[in-house]
Amino acid sequence: MSGTTGHERGDDKVPKGRSEQDQRYLAAAAEFGPALDRLARGYEADADLRRDLRQDIHTELWRSLARFDGRCSLRTWVYRVAHNTAASHVLKHRGKSAFVGVEELDAVRADDDPEQDVMERDARQRLLALIQTLKPADRQLTLLYLEDLDAAAMAEVTGLSTGAIAVKIHRIKAALAARFNPGGDDGR
Amino acid sequence: MAAELPGPDPKSLWKDQEQEAESMTLERIHFLVRRYDGRVRFSIAAMAVILVLVGLLGGQAWIKAHDTVMRVWAILFVFGEVAVCVLAYRIVFPQRDPAEPAGAYLRRRLQIRLGYAEGRWLMVIAPLAPFMLLSVYVDLTRRPGPLGARLASLGVFVAALLIAGLRSRRRIPKLKAQITELDGLLGG
Numbered sequence: 001m002s003g004t005t006g007h008e009r010g011d012d013k014v015p016k017g018r019s020e021q022d023q024r025y026l027a028a029a030a031e032f033g034p035a036l037d038r039l040a041r042g043y044e045a046d047a048d049l050r051r052d053l054r055q056d057i058h059t060e061l062w063r064s065l066a067r068f069d070g071r072c073s074l075r076t077w078v079y080r081v082a083h084n085t086a087a088s089h090v091l092k093h094r095g096k097s098a099f100v101g102v103e104e105l106d107a108v109r110a111d112d113d114p115e116q117d118v119m120e121r122d123a124r125q126r127l128l129a130l131i132q133t134l135k136p137a138d139r140q141l142t143l144l145y146l147e148d149l150d151a152a153a154m155a156e157v158t159g160l161s162t163g164a165i166a167v168k169i170h171r172i173k174a175a176l177a178a179r180f181n182p183g184g185d186d187g188r
Numbered sequence: 189m190a191a192e193l194p195g196p197d198p199k200s201l202w203k204d205q206e207q208e209a210e211s212m213t214l215e216r217i218h219f220l221v222r223r224y225d226g227r228v229r230f231s232i233a234a235m236a237v238i239l240v241l242v243g244l245l246g247g248q249a250w251i252k253a254h255d256t257v258m259r260v261w262a263i264l265f266v267f268g269e270v271a272v273c274v275l276a277y278r279i280v281f282p283q284r285d286p287a288e289p290a291g292a293y294l295r296r297r298l299q300i301r302l303g304y305a306e307g308r309w310l311m312v313i314a315p316l317a318p319f320m321l322l323s324v325y326v327d328l329t330r331r332p333g334p335l336g337a338r339l340a341s342l343g344v345f346v347a348a349l350l351i352a353g354l355r356s357r358r359r360i361p362k363l364k365a366q367i368t369e370l371d372g373l374l375g376g
Contacts, residue, residue, distance in 0.1 A: 022214055058212040059220045064286035083290035124201055140290050146202040159289025164373040176198045
């Protein structure tokens with residue numbers, strides 16, 4: 001574990017034995033493992049750092065499940081833990097990269113960047129590059145939108161108001177539509 | 189800039205990604221947790237060793253002290269170092285809820301970074317300030333040698349503090365903007 005959030009203390013006492021914690025983790029990983037992999041891709045472009053982030057997310061998830069108290073659904077819990085771990089990772093490893101909001105993506109498009117031209121040959125790479133450019137708050141919502149969560153579920157994961165989420169999602173859809181389906185629908 | 193290419197639905201594009209890595213096994217998770225716990229134990233042991241050394245050095249300084257000023261100097265050294273260790277422990281191992289809503293968690297992390305950018309990191313070494321001030325007083329009034337050389341070392345220390353402070357302040361506007369935006373999203 002790279003220690004992205006690992007140095008943060010939590011009460012890791014296992015309530016009913018480690019086997020129950022293991023079973024909870026296995027169930028969560030079976031259901032959300034692929035989504036967590038995609039989330040790690042959305043947050044980290046560098047392959048080595050992404051491997052560390054992935055390990056951190058899974059380890060934090062395993063640790064956190066000792067404290068899973070049913071205050072929210074397992075899906076909400078998993079996404080919260082994963083996004084929190086990833087946010088810490090981004091804040092720690094951001095270096096000199098400047099993130100932008102969904103509203104500012106047009107300015108990024110106008111840049112004449114040869115590397116960007118190469119990346120744009122592949123739609124998936126374009127999508128990843130776009131996500132990795134976003135500020136953490138916008139990135140959270142974009143990733144949750146792409147994972148098909150509705151506004152209420154997003155509000156539960158992020159704690160943001162549903163009204164604010166609706167506005168943001170509208171902008172995210174417009175930005176995605178402009179890149180992947182110009183002249184078509186709004187990216188739904 | 190490459191032309192915008194019409195492409196598939198971004199959600200399908202996102203969800204149809206190939207899994208990048210093998211699933212994390214429980215054995216791997218347990219190994220990573222053991223390794224992390226080992227690092228935590230090492231950090232705590234290192235801190236304990238530092239505190240013992242501080243106690244020994246403080247005791248030695250107390251024994252060698254010939255007057256009240258030097259006894260106070262020894263006391264301030266020990267208490268300052270112990271307080272710094274306690275503060276450092278709380279920073280390195282903060283209490284937290286692993287499943288805090290992601291927006292609130294992100295805001296809290298940004299607020300911590302803003303605090304440090306605004307100079308809160310000085311609070312960590314603040315308990316040592318009385319000891320350092322007394323050290324300067326002792327250095328200027330009791331040590332032999334040219335006054336200029338002693339003032340120069342003090343000047344370098346103050347300059348280093350100022351440079352570190354000014355460098356960290358450059359991040360303040362962006363951090364404040366992100367926090368303000370998150371407040372709007374959380375509070376709406």
